Amino acid sequence: MSFSSQIYISRWALFKAFFKMGVSGFGGVLPWARLVLVDEKRWLTDREFAERLGLSQVLPGPNIINLAVGFGAQHHGAVGALLAAGGLLSAPLVIVLSLATAYQHLGHHVLVGRALDGVAAAAAGMMLAAGIKLLLALPRQGWRWGVCGVALLGLVAWHWPLWALVLCLGPVGIWLDRRTDLTTRN
Structure with missing residues (x-):
């Protein structure tokens, strides 16, 4: 397992990338993390992402937070770890607190339940797609x-x-x- 750190990523770019993941990945950040880190930014290869994710799953705590902390720390030490984790968590924290407040007042409506069912189905599909992409990135053995x-x-x-x-x-x-x-x- 080797993690390359050949590229320079500014602190602001690091925060923005993980902030984007946090905002985009409501209900499941993993597919967005792969999309941003591998496809858009090209900061990691498919294999590097899979290796980091595997390591993150073995460590205690949420996988995506572990991945963010490790990636941020590799590029900017403790400050990078805080920036990546903070970027990932700041927008969802505000969104979840706002939605929890709204749910207290609107949760009894049938349409709210149906909307949540639709969001859950979309999140499950995205997780399945991310899993398939990770599987296809493995060497053919x-x-x-x-x-x-x-x-x-x-x-x-x-x-x-x-x-x-x-x-x-x-x-x-x-x-x-x-x-x-x-x-x-x-």
Whole structure:
């Protein structure tokens, strides 16, 4: 796993990028994070994003916050970590507090419930699309697809808790990746 820091990103650009993710990604920031960091800004490759996301999922706390803190810290130390996390969280905080206040007064209306159902469906679709893009970014090796398949079955069909999947499949994935590296070098 290697994270390149060859490019210079100003503090303002860092804050703006994560602010955009926070505003755009209401209900799920991950697809927007990939879109901004990989497709728009080209600050990360697909593989670097997938590696960072994998590391962020193993750490305690929200994945996207972990990713923001790590990315910001890499480019501007503690200040960068605060800027990225602050950019990501500031707009959603204001939006959520405003919506919570409005929901107290309007939550009993049928149209509000239907609107929330529509937003949830759109967020689920975006998460699925981001997952597929991450899967397609993986090197084409059968064992990687197998680990993804077992993880998907574990979560969806067998209802395993995420912590159990990480504890079981994490070491397997690391071992298989190291083994693949060793065999390709020889």
